[in-house]
Amino acid sequence: MGKKSISKGVIKDIVIVAVGVLVIWIGLQIAFGTQNPFYVVASGSMIPVLEVYDVLIVSGHEPFEELEVGDIIVFDRPSDHNRVIVHRVASILDEDPRTIRTKGDANPASIPGTDFPITEEEYIGKVAYTLPQVGYVTQLLKPPINYVIIAIVIGIMVVKQFTKRKREKELSFTDPMDSENPNTIEELSDIDKIEEDSEYSEPTELDTVENNEEISETNSDEIIEHNKETEEEKKE
Template structure:
């Protein structure tokens, strides 16, 4: 019975986060050092707004599918936005890279874009890497629950503070 409640809770939280952040998969784990010191290997990323491609700007950190090379997901910072033949195109680079690394320079189009990084949970991804479902999902759900709780508590505290004034 307890396991069923946990599983249902994980599923509900997963769908709630998907709905709130407007992406199919809101969770990613950083797997390379290309964004050090901002993002480190093992950090969990919570990604939002997969429909905001037209509002992106230079400096945003985005998550995208590598246009050439299969199902590889990359997280980099936008360094250039241009218009090529009437289509918005983005160029990215990892913060830790001195320049664009050969094999990673490709235009990012809207079809490749997943979303922008909304939150980062440091190092938890290192633990999840070694855990199999459903344990890793339970941990993720717990983290999300804590994030939601702290955000709600913070907003309630701010409201209470305004009422007291």
């Protein structure tokens, strides 16, 4: 039963964490208007503005029609859509349909098929915030490190549940004389008071002997006086 309870507790914790991450992720998607608000810079084409391993927070709420020259945007490579690019808008090629050309700050010129032509179909979003070098964390999450981290997290959950079960068992077998049980101590203290009161209310052996001596002395005095009176009557 103990192992089943621990496993249920671990599963419950994992579900809570998973639901929490899912809720946060959905909230971020809604807030930034894109399916993936976070991107990690993987090349040096935008140095020195963007360094490798910088994390970009991208906003999809910025309309493609309102992009201006100088904006840094994230988009799918137009030639095959199998790679995400982050470059700066270099010029507007056409307005109907709107088509733009980009260029990496560190590149000497725009690359056909990569920097242009960019249409609304390729557009993902505009860079809103940059978190410098935070992307190093993603390197730590690559296999097998990510599996080790997951194992450690699950281990912590198991230990947490085991400790909780042990504490519950200790509380269920608490000694009635334990200081954590104030009602028992109060009852015992009341019993002590009753015993003390009874000691003072019941006569002791010494008190009984003294009382008997006093009674015997009183009776002897009364007998002597009675005999004196009888003798005087006889004489008369």
